[in-house]
Amino acid sequence: MSKRPFLGWFSLPSVLIAFAIAASFIAIVQYSFRAYVPGSLDPGGFTLDNFTTLWKTVYGQAFLNTVLLCLWTAIFTLLIGYPLAYAMVRAQSVKLRSAILLISLTPLFLGEIVRTYSWIIVLGNRGFVNATLMQMGFIDAPINFMFTMTGVVIALVHFTLPIVVVMLAAALSHIDMNLERAATSLGAGRVRVFASITLPLSIPGIAAATSTAFAWTFSAFATPQMIGGGKVQTISTLVYQVGFASFNFPLAASLSLVGLLFTIAVLAIFNTGIRRLEKFGAHS
């Protein structure tokens, strides 16, 4: 550690990038305390008006929508992702394993636009689901998925699933199989082995996957924008609307800032809860 021949050279580019990140964060904080001057991109003087504006119902509704979307998406993604990750890790045949791996991970490398557009074709009023159900005579009028929370949640679950599967599969693959074998040899049935060995040991993975699912859903923009169509406003769609419809950068900045503080608070509470849970698990 005494010789440091490359310290300065190697950290220089990343220090510059860190400055850019810090500067843009400071710009957001600064703009959120400045007045909006209609028709100008330059902000006015110091004000707290942006934050009092956020108490209006539109913004409260957007916060509520975002939280609900995060919650429902996390629940359904975990319920669907866990069996998928389990099957991927425990599949006996190499071919089946590769197939599950490729099918569930390919969407991770397709952008939000392709995936959201595909869901519009599936869920639209003349889309695949409604056309099929109507031809089979199950329904007379199309079910509204577009512009509803249900539609946005379906697409968001599909959007979040691959990353959750990756994290759950990583956790499941690091569980010592000998523990399960020992339980089986002592006469435990498969359900009992899963409930008392596999599931508890994968809790750290579930926790990590849940917080990632939350961050992804919170950050999602194209899905609520295109499927919500302005009827399901979230923080991200509102920031874009405020920023680009009226070029009210100060209000967009304060909305982003509050959203960011909210994310950090949720993740911090979540992590503390998990650490408590782990400590509790370690003691018992």
Add this chain to the structure above:
Amino acid sequence: MKKSLFDHLLDWSGRVLLTMILGFVLLPFLVVFIASFNDSAILSFPPKNWSLRWYSNAIEYRDFGKGLINSLKVSAIAATFAMIAGSGFAYVLNRYDFSLKSLLNSILMSPLIIPNFTIGLGLLILSTAASLPRTIWLVVAVHVIIVLPFVIRSVYVSLQNFERRYEQAAESLGAAPLRVLLTITLPLLVPGLISGALFAAILSFNEFTASLFVVNQGTQTFPVAMYNYVREYADPTLAAVSVIYVIAVAALLLVVHKFFRLEKVLNVE
């Protein structure tokens, strides 16, 4: 071991569940595949007439071509920058202790938590306040910030699994630090660097939200061009684009899987 009736039931319900979940993952891609060959501009299932006109429309639409070139440029430059900055920082993080190290680390890692729309808005405000023109370099800067944490992580993991004895052997034989770095450390890190840069390039190519805030008509990336198309036209041209996109990505992943095995790359073995 003889399986009981209950075990068989469990096996079968597991298979049914797995098929349903895989069906849910594949459904939108199958549907978009069918829709892309629909002759009519209005969606209908099943399509009454088939045609390839949306494919030729997609290839001829000029914004897609320009967007594709912009995206290839941006992702290549951003991945290169991120690899240089990220591997340098990962090395420093792994080998040295210095003041402000943890602060620097948390700033560089913060884009994992900060939503992309906030990063885009921040850079937009910053460039407006500094009256910088909205060139392609602004898009590159946003992408470098977003993909950098992934590169740092991937190189840092390779450095942690690194066999230090090779370096020590070279040092004890009298090699200067620069020579050790260039002839021992760097060559051994190449696989980690390549997979990190590849991952960064794919992430950058797909990035949409933050880009939307900082692009203009001339610098719009491929995902932004696709988004703008959906807002203006209702025809299935984008279905054709999506099919090409999905096939290209799946083919790329198959190749990666053949050579590297995805289980290993994603650490799910």
